[in-house]
Amino acid sequence: MPQITLDLPFSSLKLGPDGLLPVVVQDNRSGEVLMVAYMNEKAYNATLQTGRMTYYSRSRKELWLKGDTSGHYQYVRSLFIDCDQDTLLAKVDQIGAACHTGNHSCFFTKIAGNSLAEEKSGTACEEMN
Known part of the structure; x- marks a missing residue:
């Protein structure tokens, strides 16, 4: 995997305050949010050098190469920083x-919703077709 071009150190x-950067991870093809994790400088640099998402595990207090034990790697397609430069968005090819838990995304449990909004969004999609 080629090294990623860096535009922002x-x-x-x-x-x-913990010295970490939150990372929102998104499936490059579907746009689905897959997970949220954290990076320190070593994880950031490892991600750029290898092209595979590397995080900092807050519980284990060590670097965590996503997929190292499971084989479910995340290959970087692009990285974006938000307007405050305090959160990273990583678009990845998820293996x-x-x-x-074995789910494609960590966000699989719905805890709230607005049925009216869901109905309207369905109607809007139908009207566009």
């Missing part, structure tokens, strides 16, 4: 499940 990013 880690030192330019605004980190949380297998992103979630440790």
Whole structure:
């Protein structure tokens, strides 16, 4: 995997009080949000060098190459920074499940919703076709 071209050094990013940067991970093809994780500078640099998503595990306090034990790697397609430069969006090609539960996404449990909004969005889609 080729090294990723870097337009923004880690030192330019605004980190949380724990020295970490939140990363929202999105499926490059579907746009589905897969997970949220965190990076420190070493994880950021490893991701850029290998083209595979590497995070910092807050519970284990060590680098975590996504897929290293499961084989469910995330290959970087592009990285974006938000307007405050304090959150990263990673668009990835996900191999297998992103979630440790075996689900494709970690966001599989709906806890709230608006049925009217869902009906209207369905209607809008039907009207466009």
